Amino acid sequence: LEPLAEAGVDAVVLGCTHYPLLRPVIETVGARMFPSGLTLADGAEATAAELATLLTERELRGAGPGGLEMLVTDLPDRFAEVASRFLGEDVEGLAVKQVDL
Incomplete structure (x- = not known):
């Protein structure tokens, strides 16, 4: 800053x-x-x-309840690890797909 x-x-x-x-x-x-x-x-x-x-x-x-699909430009495993830490809950079992923009 x-x-x-x-x-x-x-x-x-x-x-x-x-x-x-x-x-x-x-x-x-x-x-x-x-x-x-x-x-x-x-x-x-x-x-x-x-x-x-x-x-x-x-x-x-x-x-009804919705679904969750996470699209990332970084490595999916790395994202799941970091997201779990930030969100305070395990997201590693959820669908995380890597996309190329």
Whole structure:
């Protein structure tokens, strides 16, 4: 965050999928480094909320329990290990597929 503070930045968009997981750390460090405050914008939350609204409006929301399929650009085994640590639950038994973008 130091280069951002030196550049006078006052807002940061958490634009990568793992940044929201780091939000508490960014807020703690940011409070010390940005005396005037630092605004964090999390696009993931807004995107999920908008998707929920659209699915409801178009009557496309499923009534039953959904499924989970994880697509990763990194190594699937590595992802499962790290995701399990971050989420606090075992995801290694779930379907994790590697995709090439």
